[in-house]
Amino acid sequence: MSFPLLTATAVLPAVGAIATAAVPAARRTAAKWLALLFSLATLALAVLVLVRFEPGGARYQLTESHAWIADFGVRYELGVDGIGVALLALTALLTPFVILAGWHDADPLEDARPNRRWRPTQGFFALILMVEAMVILSFEATDVFLFYILFEAMLIPMYFLIGGFGDRAHAGGDEAAATQRSYAAVKFLLYNLVGGLIMLAAVIGLYVVAGTFSLSEIAEARANGSLSMATGTERWLFLGFFFAFAVKAPLWPLHTWLPNAMGEATAPVAVLITAVVDKVGTFAMLRFCLGLFPEASKWATPAILVLALISIVYGALLAVGQRDIKRLIAYASISHFGFIIMGIFAMTSQGQSGATLYMVNHGISTAALMLVAGFLISRRGSRLIADYGGVQKVAPVLAGTFLIGGLATLSLPGLSPFVSEFLVLVGTFSRYPVVGVIATLGIVLAALYVLVLYQRTMTGPVKDAVRSMPDLRLRELVVVTPLIALLLFLGVYPKPLTEIVNPAVEHTMSDVQKTDPKPEVEAAP
Numbered sequence: 001m002s003f004p005l006l007t008a009t010a011v012l013p014a015v016g017a018i019a020t021a022a023v024p025a026a027r028r029t030a031a032k033w034l035a036l037l038f039s040l041a042t043l044a045l046a047v048l049v050l051v052r053f054e055p056g057g058a059r060y061q062l063t064e065s066h067a068w069i070a071d072f073g074v075r076y077e078l079g080v081d082g083i084g085v086a087l088l089a090l091t092a093l094l095t096p097f098v099i100l101a102g103w104h105d106a107d108p109l110e111d112a113r114p115n116r117r118w119r120p121t122q123g124f125f126a127l128i129l130m131v132e133a134m135v136i137l138s139f140e141a142t143d144v145f146l147f148y149i150l151f152e153a154m155l156i157p158m159y160f161l162i163g164g165f166g167d168r169a170h171a172g173g174d175e176a177a178a179t180q181r182s183y184a185a186v187k188f189l190l191y192n193l194v195g196g197l198i199m200l201a202a203v204i205g206l207y208v209v210a211g212t213f214s215l216s217e218i219a220e221a222r223a224n225g226s227l228s229m230a231t232g233t234e235r236w237l238f239l240g241f242f243f244a245f246a247v248k249a250p251l252w253p254l255h256t257w258l259p260n261a262m263g264e265a266t267a268p269v270a271v272l273i274t275a276v277v278d279k280v281g282t283f284a285m286l287r288f289c290l291g292l293f294p295e296a297s298k299w300a301t302p303a304i305l306v307l308a309l310i311s312i313v314y315g316a317l318l319a320v321g322q323r324d325i326k327r328l329i330a331y332a333s334i335s336h337f338g339f340i341i342m343g344i345f346a347m348t349s350q351g352q353s354g355a356t357l358y359m360v361n362h363g364i365s366t367a368a369l370m371l372v373a374g375f376l377i378s379r380r381g382s383r384l385i386a387d388y389g390g391v392q393k394v395a396p397v398l399a400g401t402f403l404i405g406g407l408a409t410l411s412l413p414g415l416s417p418f419v420s421e422f423l424v425l426v427g428t429f430s431r432y433p434v435v436g437v438i439a440t441l442g443i444v445l446a447a448l449y450v451l452v453l454y455q456r457t458m459t460g461p462v463k464d465a466v467r468s469m470p471d472l473r474l475r476e477l478v479v480v481t482p483l484i485a486l487l488l489f490l491g492v493y494p495k496p497l498t499e500i501v502n503p504a505v506e507h508t509m510s511d512v513q514k515t516d517p518k519p520e521v522e523a524a525p
Helices: 005-021 028-052 082-101 121-140 144-153 155-164 173-210 215-223 231-248 257-264 267-277 279-292 294-320 325-345 349-380 396-409 416-431 433-458 474-492 495-511
Strands: 061-069 074-080
Touching: 005 028, 005 061, 005 074, 005 082, 005 121, 028 061, 028 082, 028 121, 074 082, 074 121, 074 144, 074 215, 082 121, 082 267, 082 279, 082 349, 082 474, 082 495, 121 144, 121 155, 121 267, 121 279, 144 155, 144 173, 144 279, 155 173, 155 267, 173 215, 173 231, 173 257, 215 279, 231 279, 231 294, 257 267, 257 325, 267 279, 267 325, 267 349, 279 294, 279 325, 279 349, 279 495, 294 325, 294 433, 325 349, 325 396, 325 416, 325 433, 349 396, 349 416, 349 474, 349 495, 396 416, 396 433, 396 474, 416 433, 416 474
Parallel strands: none
Antiparallel strands: 061 074
């Protein structure tokens, strides 16, 4: 039997989580280094998966299949297509930066007031590794029930990361901060649990109809005509799956948990939420909604495009009006997820390729912007935009990296998100021109909220509170520099990503039996 490479990429961070949690309480630094080493080893395995993956090969590669709960037809089945392998690599790439950026986020607080609590450093980094393990395995799972378990299980470590290790820069004091963290964590958990329970009903319904949870068996049965779903049944099952994924994504009006969670979490955990965990929702729309329910996906497309448009414009408008830096980035992410979902349901190869690239590039750009914002907030001790001014004069490197992250967020040409957004808009406009035109409003608003944010925080007179602010330190430069390099590289040369993603998009287009619309060319007189 060949080496189970996909299993290893998920087991390694899980083992790292257990090992990190077991480090004695007094050895906090050792726990940090151990977590970082396990995350780097996982990244090495992810690179090996990329090397062994053949873009023009079988749809699902590096497959593994073992009996698990035989009485219920549940199998431990793994396999990656181009979309899954790209997001697996993104997760493995970002986790070491999340750990480095959060190096001191769970250290014990210096003062010893009664309402201050010592934070278990080992637990913080163990939870990050556990989230990484579950997210990676969810990108690999080709058994629907296995995916569902992972989809729900990842909520547990995320709940504790949000509620137990919140942002220390809270204007309301310790008690108010604890209340807000608890509220954000519970809201995150309840929203996603409700979505997951609805999905569970749909998963059971799928098994009743198909007799299996295996994606490959369902595809084979559909191809040979032995599986056919009644129209009503397929639509109800689609809605059950889509609702859960729309909560995770997050799509308007199911988005309201995200600004609370990102605002109250530490900056690295906020990156984990929006750049890693939320991608499971949009990934699952491609793999499960379109793959399992092609007719229902086409039936629901008009309504979903309207919701995506609302997310784009609504998220951008609320970002413009924010006074809190982290909540601004959260609402910007809601707008960006609207673009991703619009690209998926445009039902064109350009739109779906752009949506997949958007998932990767949004992860990198949001990580760069949010982590630099976290470094900024940790120096000043405030998340409020009004508390800053003139930072570029005292910390030019910090301001410069913040600007690049912001320009990537608004999809400036030459940075990687531009390629994604352009493909999404082209793919959408070719089939739904009105939707494509309205969506461009999100680009205009993105320029507004990013540039206004930079102007108010980095330019103008130097405020007294930031006059002694230090510039980025070596550890922080190690975090930010590779992310900016990736934004530049993939902005001018996206071919390595498109070669991996495009064959998987072709399979998805085949599932829904859609072809790209032909351009309308008027005949010459």
